Amino acid sequence: MKYSFLLLFILLSSSIFSQTDEEVVKKIYAQSLTNGKSYDWLNHLSNQIGSRLSGSLGAEKAVVYTKDELDKLGLDKVWLQPVMVPRWIRGSKEFAFIETEPGKTTNVNICALGGSVSTPALGLKASVVEVKNFEELEKLGKENVEGKIVFYNRPMQADLIHTFEAYGGCVNQRYQGALEASKYGAIGVIVRSMNLRLDDLPHTGSMSYGDLPVEKRIPSAAISTNDAELLSAMLKLDNTTKLYFKQSCKQLKDVQSYNVIGEITGSEFPNEYMVVGGHLDSWDLGDGSHDDGAGVVQSMDVLRLLKESGIKPKRSIRVVLFMNEENGLRGGNKYAEISKQKGENHVFALESDSGGFTPRGFSFDCNDASFNQVLSWQPLFKPYLIHYFEKGHSGADVGPLKTESNVLAGLVPDSQRYFDHHHASNDTFDAINKRELELGAATMTSLVYLFDKYGINPISNPEKIKN
Structure with missing residues (x-):
C-alpha cells in the first residue's frame, strides 16, 4: 500500500x-x-x-x-x-442632528471614527466651520475655530480612475483631522465619509491623536455623503447653523x-x-x-x-x-x-x-x-x-x-x-x-x-x- x-x-x-x-x-x-x-x-x-x-x-x-x-x-x-x-469599542449607536434654529432640527447619519474619544454624556452641540483641507483650517485660525465643530468636507476626486488614488487624496482629513483641529481650539470634528457615491451610509476608519494628551482629545465622527452635502448647503444659507452629535466609544x-x-x-x-x-x-x-x-x-x-x-x-x-x-x-x-x-x-x-x-x-x-x-x-x-x-x-x-x-x-x-x-x-x-x-x-x-x-x-x- x-x-x-x-x-x-x-x-x-x-x-x-x-x-x-x-x-x-x-x-x-x-x-x-x-x-x-x-x-x-x-x-x-x-x-x-x-x-x-x-x-x-x-x-x-x-x-x-x-x-x-x-x-x-x-x-x-x-x-x-x-x-x-x-x-x-463603539458603544451605543451614535446620534446627530443639524439645528437651524432652536427646536428646528434635521437628523443626520454619523458614526464614530475608530480610536475616537466619546462626546460628553449628554452630547455636544456647537456652531460649525466647514473646510476642505488643513490649509483652510490654518487660514481660519484659532479666533474662528475655537469652541466650534470643524467639518472636513473634501470629497474623493471623482475623475480619478484609480479609486485608491482618490482615497489617498482625502484620507488625511479622517486620520489627522481631530489632531489638527484641536490645535485651534475646536471641540469636535465631523468628516465627510470616504465614499465616491452619494448615500446615507457613514464610513468609519482609523484616526489618530498622535501624542496629544488624553484630556485634549476631541471626538471625531464621519458623516454620510448625502448628509455632508446637506450640512454644507445649510451652512452656505446660514453660517450660524449648529450641529449636535453624541457617541459613547471607548479605548480599552x-x-x-x-x-x-x-x-x-x-x-x-x-x-x-x-x-x-x-x-x-x-x-x-x-x-x-x-x-x-x-x-x-x-x-x-x-x-x-x-x-x-x-x-x-x-x-x-x-x-x-x-x-x-x-x-x-x-x-x-x-x-x-x-x-x-x-x-x-x-x-x-x-x-x-x-x-x-x-x-x-x-x-x-x-x-x-x-x-x-x-x-x-x-x-x-x-x-x-x-x-x-x-x-x-x-x-x-x-x-x-x-x-x-x-x-x-x-x-x-x-x-x-x-x-x-x-x-x-x-x-x-x-x-x-x-x-x-x-x-x-x-x-x-x-x-x-x-x-x-x-x-x-x-x-x-x-x-x-x-x-
Whole structure:
C-alpha cells in the first residue's frame, strides 16, 4: 500500500512537471471555479461570525475558525502567532442632528471614527466651520475655530480612475483631522465619509491623536455623503447653523490576539519563504466581507488549490491571516519582527486587501529586473482578461517584509465599487459575487505558482550571483 501511494505521488508530480505553464494555470482556474472553497469560507466568516474588530469576540472566533479550516487542509504546519492588539469599542449607536434654529432640527447619519474619544454624556452641540483641507483650517485660525465643530468636507476626486488614488487624496482629513483641529481650539470634528457615491451610509476608519494628551482629545465622527452635502448647503444659507452629535466609544487596554499561519514546506528550498495573506480583522459596522474577508479566504484557497492541482512547491509557502490591520498594523509588524529574529528569507509576498471584485492584475513593489520577469508572464493571464501589471504599492501587512531583493505584490481587483462598501455597514456578504471571488483566488494561486517555479530574477539577488 505504501508503495502504491509513492507511485501515485510520482505520477502526479511527473504530470505537473510535464505540463506547460499555460496548462497548469488553466487547471488552477478550473479548480477554483468548479471546486473553490473561498465562497463557503467567507459565508461562514461573514454570516456566522460577523464583524471582527481587533480585540472583539468576533475576531477571536475568526481566529479559531480559520485555524480549524487550515488544519483540515493537511498542511505541513499550522500555528497561531500571539500579538497584542488595541481594543476600541463603539458603544451605543451614535446620534446627530443639524439645528437651524432652536427646536428646528434635521437628523443626520454619523458614526464614530475608530480610536475616537466619546462626546460628553449628554452630547455636544456647537456652531460649525466647514473646510476642505488643513490649509483652510490654518487660514481660519484659532479666533474662528475655537469652541466650534470643524467639518472636513473634501470629497474623493471623482475623475480619478484609480479609486485608491482618490482615497489617498482625502484620507488625511479622517486620520489627522481631530489632531489638527484641536490645535485651534475646536471641540469636535465631523468628516465627510470616504465614499465616491452619494448615500446615507457613514464610513468609519482609523484616526489618530498622535501624542496629544488624553484630556485634549476631541471626538471625531464621519458623516454620510448625502448628509455632508446637506450640512454644507445649510451652512452656505446660514453660517450660524449648529450641529449636535453624541457617541459613547471607548479605548480599552490592549488584549492578546493572534496571526493565523499555515505552511506548505518547500521540497527544494525550504528556507525560502513565500507569503500570501489578508487581514482577519474588520471594522464593526458590517461583516467585513470585502475588507478583508475576501482576501482572507482567497489566501487560504491558494494553498488548497496548489494541493488540489498536484503542485508540490519548491519553496515554503505560507498563508498568513494578519490581525489588526485596520487600527494598528500590529499583526503585520509582529510577523515581520519574528521573521527577522529567526533570520527567515522572504523572497515573495502577496496580499489581497482591495475587495473581492473581478481581478484585473497586480501591483508590484520590486526592482526592474524582477518586474521584467513578471511582465514575461503577462500572456499567461491574458486569456482571463487580466492585464494590469504595474509597479506600485503591494499591501500594508506585507510591507514590513520589504528588502532590496525580494518581491512584494498586491492583487488589484476592479475598484470602481469598492469604496461604496469600504468601512461601512453595507460591507456584507450579499455584496460578494462568487465567481469574482473565485477568479481572484485562482489569479493569486497562479502568480504564486510562477514565482515558486522560477524564483525571483537572479539579477535582483546578489547572493545568488556570488554563488
